[in-house]
Amino acid sequence: MAREADRKTVLGSVWLREEPSSTRAPLSRDDIVLTAIKVLDREGLDTFSMRRMAAELGTAATSALYWRIATKNDLLELVVDEVFAAALVPAPDEGDWRDEVTAVVGAAYQALSEHPWACELLASHAGLGPNYQGLTQRLHSILRSAGFRGTHLVAAVSAIFQYLIGAAVTDAAWLSVVRRSGLNGSRWASESAGRMGVDAEHLAAYLDRDSHAGPEARFASGLRVILVGLRPRQIS
Known part of the structure; x- marks a missing residue:
């Protein structure tokens, strides 16, 4: 026994x-x-x-x-699974499937941004919980209703999900470096840019969540690129 x-x-x-x-x-x-x-x-x-x-x-x-x-x-x-509960938001009242995906995936990215430690755990502690599975099922449902079928449906969900996780983990890693330095983002950028061979102002904007070049803006732009490239169809 x-x-x-x-x-x-x-x-x-x-x-x-x-x-x-x-x-x-x-x-x-x-x-x-x-x-x-x-x-x-x-x-x-x-x-x-x-x-x-x-x-x-x-x-x-x-x-x-x-x-x-x-x-x-x-x-x-x-x-980690509790963090994903924030992604299970209602679908928008108006708009097409891309708006629905944007709302759901955007909420998930925001939740991960608010709890950056969760990004460190995603490689080993996510995937089987009800909220994580609920997010996957929500994306499946939206895309299936839009006309995605077969392996194309699976590939589309995978592309969106992997972009979400990849972006959240990358952005959290940058912010973790800054946090360990004990400096704010602007000061860290000004003292690190020369060693990195980049412009300090651009680096500070890259790290600033309120900047048009910051993490949230980049995430939204990248998600639009992915969604514009997806087309409903069936691949067996």
């Missing part, structure tokens, strides 16, 4: 196991996940641990933490 510890980690993902049965523990899994997001937003991923979470929750809640969530990896899977 498998040990209890093995049963709690079987199949490598929290989403492939049953949630523990209800108890009188003071916290639910959702309570723990929302607290973890607050800690990660405040302190980042480097110092995050189950011990840190237990301290945040308080002594009375520590047993609830380990009853509800067995390992740090399980908790990280849960928090």
